[in-house]
């Protein structure tokens with residue numbers, strides 16, 4: 001029911017603005033906050049969200065709402081609050097923020113698919129008689145009847161397959177009154193035919209007990225709070241989540257569990273399904289039908305627990321008591337298109353609206369979350385030991401500068417790693433090898449003139465993919481034939497250097513021909529279930545060596561893996577990104593955590609050209625606190641997060657000069673917002689705490705024929721950062737010549 005003459009409507013555009021529309025008398029009882037409406041916008045009709053009702057508008061001639069889509073509000077007032085926060089914090093449109101709340105299949109609505117079910121007519125004559133009456137004149141129909149008689153009921157495609165009949169034969173049979181044809185709605189249940197054996201609580205370890213008690217108490221208090229669960233790999237964090245959720249359900253509330261997409265395996269889902277009855281799952285590999293069913297199940301109150309990837313933070317649950325973010329440090333919680341939100345941070349805001357508890361779990365927490373425990377904003381509980389006091393694996397660092405083939409260049413596999421692999425494999429144990437670079441060779445150059453082959457549209461060197469016989473840009477995915485001669489000097493001496501997973505696979509197969517190797521990267525794992533199939537094969541022991549990119553580093557729990565080899569620890573450490581050390585440390589700890597999970601123990605070998613780098617030395621001693629202390633010092637010195645706060649503004653367009661000009665123009669506006677008229681800086685800050693870095697060409701200067709310039713805005717707090725960004729809030733972001741993108745709290749700086 002509308003209390004107000006006008007509706008405030010937001011649209012999916014990068015502008016934080018509410019548009020007023022007139023509510024025609026026929027819709028007065030239908031327009032409500034949280035419902036979707038169809039409205040005219042320019043020359044088009046678009047879908048928007050009603051976010052408010054008002055009696056006052058300074059617009060003279062308001063247009064009418066054309067249609068009200070929802071019968072009940074699809075978004076609660078709490079969720080609208082979360083969206084408002086997102087729009088303000090990330091500088092996106094409120095409509096853009098709301099767009100990500102509903103899965104696209106829910107927005108467009110799913111058409112029910114029906115299928116013909118064919119049944120034998122039971123009354124009247126027997127099948128034998130039917131067949132004998134038509135056998136001569138209509139042999140195909142007779143054959144179809146015979147097939148049907150065996151099962152009694154069948155779908156048309158199945159029948160067509162068995163008896164090679166066409167739809168006309170079926171129609172004739174129906175006309176004769178021998179069969180019936182019914183349209184039945186196809187369902188696609190997510191857990192069809194699956195049985196989940198119920199499990200009960202483990203008797204928790206002492207450390208787990210402390211964590212569980214703390215979280216349960218916070219849940220009972222129903223006060224907003226955040227707990228960081230800092231637990232080494234294999235310390236049983238999931239068991240802590242499960243027991244905390246069980247308390248939430250007992251109290252009649254609900255829980256959301258976010259895990260990185262790659263960890264959303266059937267095993268993970270099973271751990272929740274086998275403990276709780278009403279679990280819904282939201283992730284990208286569901287079919288549209290399943291996603292829609294799951295979402296509506298949640299919306300209709302049929303789920304107590306939602307397990308999902310990033311966007312499950314918007315799950316339409318009521319009465320949320322607990323939100324768990326597993327592997328909270330993962331970059332995948334940050335969305336890299338607008339709205340550029342981080343689900344971890346959104347979870348804290350949503351929990352504030354729900355008076356709920358947030359548990360952030362990780363073996364290697366983000367420095368932001370760790371810092372928040374240091375200053376008392378979050379509480380921290382630690383699981384120092386693995387379950388059953390199994391020791392963390394020994395980590396050995398190999399200095400690759402010393403591994404040289406008698407003067408003929410670098411070795412990709414050190415003698416020590418090769419020897420350790422032999423030893424491990426001969427005991428029928430398994431090896432995990434991490435190489436965070438796909439393709440055959442990441443670097444193609446000319447022996448004569450040194451020309452390096454780059455993508456024609458991006459400023460990125462191309463990677464040679466052998467099986468595809470192509471060179472591919474890993475940025476825009478453009479493919480080109482492999483050059484036979486240098487494009488610059490026409491010399492035939494093209495050289496392929498460096499190792500990607502494809503080349504490493506060849507090399508290892510050649511050295512370990514008697515063992516089974518599986519390569520796992522985004523080139524080999526294209527199918528819907530390929531990831532899962534590969535892991536099952538590895539679990540069964542059909543595979544001895546699993547070689548892969550970082551997709552093998554996360555969450556796997558295989559007791560028979562006793563050796564982990566990191567072929568190059570240096571793929572991230574040298575990137576121009578202030579989080580490069582943190583990311584390196586996290587990846588090494590994660591992959592190291594895949595071994596030593598049984599009584600057989602485990603060992604990790606890290607190959608690197610930077611053996612003294614602190615991200616590697618601290619990872620080798622499993623010393624998170626040591627790393628965090630050192631890294632925080634560095635961040636404090638340069639005033640990077642979590643001390644300073646950053647936003648990145650990227651401008652791109654076809655003409656470098658236009659982009660450069662726009663970038664300077666934006667920089668000037670931002671600087672004007674920082675430098676006050678009396679010569680002082682915003683909020684009395686010193687020059688090292690607030691400012692604009694750039695404009696400069698982005699580290700990747702060109703992507704898909706677009707030139708890119710960027711600026712980094714730095715301030716002491718998000719509040720001041722926002723004040724500065726306000727000065728460019730109303731710039732046209734989608735101009736034809738130059739497009740602008742604002743990323744608050746960026747995770748990608750390339």
Ligand code: ADP
Nearest residue numbers: 202203204205232233234235236237238239387
């Ligand atoms: P993490 O997520 O911290 O790496 P998991 O939750 O995956 O660790 O637990 C590691 C293993 O220990 C799992 O196989 C789990 O079933 C087992 N486990 C967890 N808690 C207990 C417990 N209290 N007693 C026995 N086994 C446990």
Ligand code: ZN
Nearest residue numbers: 446449486489
């Ligand atoms: Zn050349």
Ligand code: ZN
Nearest residue numbers: 455458473476
């Ligand atoms: Zn490219």
